[in-house]
Amino acid sequence: MIAFLHTSKIHINRFEELLKSIDNNIPTKHFVNEEILESAITNGKTDSGAFKKQIDLIKKDNPSLIICTCSTFGEESDKYDNVFRIDRPIVQYIVSKFDRIGLVYAASSTREISTNLLVQTSKQLNKEIEIISCDCSEHWVHFTKGNQSEYEAQIANAIKSIEKQVDVIFLAQASMEGAKNFLHNFTKEVVSSPEYGVKQILRCI
Structure with a gap:
């Protein structure tokens, strides 16, 4: 299973359709956390603790890999194995x-x-x-x-x-x-x- 981490629900359909067009046999699960992006914009920096908490939650579902679709959290994604930044x-x-x-x-x-x-x-x-x-x-x-x-x-x-x-x-x-x-x-x-x-x-x- 591939897990997607989005910071807006608007991305769910886009990435679901995109993955299915490439390989229709891969199961997916989408996670949305708008608060971490709102915090980053407001405070001018990412909240590493909040991001880790979200990743730990996703990993409980044992995905093959996690794709973070939010560019703001690219450097946070780089800190973890099997967490890929989309950009x-x-x-x-x-x-x-x-x-x-x-x-x-x-x-x-x-x-x-x-x-x-x-x-x-x-x-x-x-x-x-x-x-x-x-x-x-x-x-x-x-x-x-x-x-x-x-x-x-x-x-x-x-x-x-x-x-x-x-x-x-x-x-x-x-x-x-x-x-x-x-x-x-x-x-x-x-x-x-x-x-x-x-x-x-x-x-x-």
Whole structure:
């Protein structure tokens, strides 16, 4: 069984459908903890104790592996065996292929974590990169209020403003994936973590 840890219930169907499209025979279970992300945004740092408590709870179900779909908790995930952060595979792809990376985030707690992963990966690959941040935190309120379409549309508008400065757009949070639908005639590749991440992580089974 694969266990998913989300910080919003909106991700359950997306990741369930994604996994089934890859392998319909793998059982899944989804856990949602919105409070840990809310705390990270409010306090400016992740609560390691609360995250560990959640992981310990999930492990009681004896999953083959745990996939954390929230980028904010990527570094917390790295502390545990068999807990995989959804964004590592796509970041490895991005850094290996592109030089000027547009880092798009809406949850303020994600910026530092995603930046760290990009920098660490570039060092591992001995590759120089430039990170151009696209702060969409003012639009996070749309997500919290359940207005997903407005959230995605506003993120897309922000992305257009950095189109000429970057070689690729990295949507650092899984919740942003739908912004691609609002980027008509966009000239740069736009990547997100869910599909690529799940495919690569499944190779660990």
